[in-house]
Amino acid sequence: MNRVLMAAMTEAGETAESLAGQVGVDPKTAQRWVSPGRMPRQRQRAAVAEVLGQSVEYLWPDVLKRREPAWFRPWVEIEREALSLRWFELAWIPGLLQTEAYARATLSMESLTTEEIDERVSARVARQAILHRARPPLVIAVMDEAALRRRVGADGEVMREQCEQIAACATLPHVQVQVVPAETPMYLGMGGAFIMAEMPDGACVAHEDGQVRAQIIDDTREIATLGRRWARIVGEALPRAHSLDLIRKVAASWI
Numbered sequence: 001m002n003r004v005l006m007a008a009m010t011e012a013g014e015t016a017e018s019l020a021g022q023v024g025v026d027p028k029t030a031q032r033w034v035s036p037g038r039m040p041r042q043r044q045r046a047a048v049a050e051v052l053g054q055s056v057e058y059l060w061p062d063v064l065k066r067r068e069p070a071w072f073r074p075w076v077e078i079e080r081e082a083l084s085l086r087w088f089e090l091a092w093i094p095g096l097l098q099t100e101a102y103a104r105a106t107l108s109m110e111s112l113t114t115e116e117i118d119e120r121v122s123a124r125v126a127r128q129a130i131l132h133r134a135r136p137p138l139v140i141a142v143m144d145e146a147a148l149r150r151r152v153g154a155d156g157e158v159m160r161e162q163c164e165q166i167a168a169c170a171t172l173p174h175v176q177v178q179v180v181p182a183e184t185p186m187y188l189g190m191g192g193a194f195i196m197a198e199m200p201d202g203a204c205v206a207h208e209d210g211q212v213r214a215q216i217i218d219d220t221r222e223i224a225t226l227g228r229r230w231a232r233i234v235g236e237a238l239p240r241a242h243s244l245d246l247i248r249k250v251a252a253s254w255i
Contacts, residue, residue, distance in 0.1 A: 002034045005059050008052045023047045029081070029200055041077045075207050075216055076123075080130060082197040084138040088233055089193045091150070093162060094141045096128050097169050097177070102162045105152045131175065139175045142237050144189060145182040148250045156254030163251035170244050178237035179246050189233040194226055 020030035032038045039060045049056045087094045103124045107117045152158045170177040195207040206217040206226050
């Protein structure tokens with residue numbers, strides 16, 4: 001529980017309802033801000049701090065400890081608040097399902113120092129806590145079989161461990177993993193990876209990664225386009241149970 005925030009609200013004579021009204025969010029959203037690890041988005045943090053007459057750093061000291069790149073932080077905040085996440089990956093394992101070894105291998109290809117790699121690996125693994133909290137989001141992850149088959153490291157150990165972790169996550173009641181099999185002809189997923197997040201206020205935002213930079217999408221027409229693409233991609237994927245069988249089969253092949 002964020003006791004600092006609660007004390008500041010009491011001192012300022014604010015309740016979750018009154019604070020929500022001044023910041024422009026749903027009261028239930030404001031109530032969640034006092035929970036451990038939950039905080040408003042960047043612009044909302046500034047508004048709350050102004051209402052309460054405190055600094056952002058005082059109310060949320062964890063902001064100073066954030067290890068993910070600054071450009072990625074807005075999406076991490078969206079991910080933390082989302083009610084559901086629909087995630088498609090063509091070439092990579094979705095970040096929320098990655099092992100530490102797999103994450104380190106992907107980040108080691110970038111022009112980063114050892115310290116930066118360590119920090120980003122820690123940040124990526126820490127994001128996975130949302131899968132194990134009391135009220136986790138619904139996560140539907142669809143990936144191309146190629147992501148499971150591409151070797152990482154000198155031998156098959158990293159990918160065996162990675163596939164086993166995906167299989168373990170896929171058995172969680174709020175996680176659904178589906179695989180588009182390798183024999184599938186050309187399909188819309190070949191256009192690239194994306195994530196769609198359903199927020200508590202009913203809004204939907206998306207994240208698209210790229211070679212140079214990522215972008216957050218909130219334009220309703222673009223979201224609708226991604227929604228149609230998502231439906232077509234899921235239609236090419238194996239059912240949940242069959243996908244899990246394939247993942248376990250691939251895991252066993254990495255020896």
